[in-house]
Amino acid sequence: RYVWETFESFERLLTVNPLKGFPSRTFERKGILDLKDADAWRPSQEKEWDWKGTTSTDEYIAYLFIASLMDEFIVKTPEEKQRVTSFIDAIITHIIENDYYFVDIDGKPTRWGRWNPEYVNAYPLYVSDRKLNSAHLIAGLQLAYHLTGKKSYKKEAYKMMNKYGYLGNIKAPMKEMRKTMDF
Numbered sequence: 001r002y003v004w005e006t007f008e009s010f011e012r013l014l015t016v017n018p019l020k021g022f023p024s025r026t027f028e029r030k031g032i033l034d035l036k037d038a039d040a041w042r043p044s045q046e047k048e049w050d051w052k053g054t055t056s057t058d059e060y061i062a063y064l065f066i067a068s069l070m071d072e073f074i075v076k077t078p079e080e081k082q083r084v085t086s087f088i089d090a091i092i093t094h095i096i097e098n099d100y101y102f103v104d105i106d107g108k109p110t111r112w113g114r115w116n117p118e119y120v121n122a123y124p125l126y127v128s129d130r131k132l133n134s135a136h137l138i139a140g141l142q143l144a145y146h147l148t149g150k151k152s153y154k155k156e157a158y159k160m161m162n163k164y165g166y167l168g169n170i171k172a173p174m175k176e177m178r179k180t181m182d183f
Contacts, residue, residue: 003074010066011083014090016044016051019105021094024051025059042105053104056112057136060102063091064136064143071147085147092144096156100137117164125169128177134160134169 013023025040030050033041040054067088075081095102095115102113114120115137123130138157145153161167 003070004080007066007070007083007087010063011087013051014087016046016049017042017053017105018045019094019103021090021097022102022104023055023059023063023091025053025055027051054110054112055102055104056110057114057133058112060091060113060140061136063088064140067147068143081147088140088144089148089150092140092153095137095140117160117166120169121165125172126176126178128179130169131172131174131177134166138166138170 010023012027013025014021016027017024027044028041028050030043030048033050037052037054040052041050042053043049044051067084070084071081075084098109100114100116100119101109104110109116115133120130120133120137137160141153141157141160144150145157161170
């Protein structure tokens with residue numbers, strides 16, 4: 001029961017904003033703002049709520065983690081399975097439909113929600129973001145395929161690994177990685 005109550009807040013990230021499949025970073029009752037980040041907060045279409053944009057890969061990985069755990073250990077009914085599936089399906093669809101970016105309310109990619117090959121492969125192979133973002137995307141596509149059975153997710157994963165080099169990025173040795181700041 002407690003896990004499902006908590007998962008409701010994850011599902012809510014998708015509905016508190018008007019963007020299809022875009023997970024808000026968080027949400028709050030209207031008027032409770034983090035002033036140092038005030039420009040990241042937006043009013044919800046639901047008048048008593050505000051939501052925070054700027055969603056990044058950090059949140060994305062949390063979504064993959066919770067959905068994986070729930071699918072493996074919590075889901076008991078087809079309805080529960082569908083909730084977890086719908087959550088991941090919406091997020092991965094948003095990423096694909098937006099050229100492998102989290103696209104915020106301003107129509108622009110968020111600062112760190114970026115898996116586009118042009119962005120990822122702009123980093124030299126020794127920069128860990130190239131390896132990490134490639135692994136993030138492929139993990140999400142694999143999970144979406146596992147949950148939905150949609151062959152399009154499998155096809156996208158192979159395309160990203162083979163055409164855009166994400167498999168090579170993932171296989172780059174960790175001992176050769178440097179901080180992104182060094183680039």
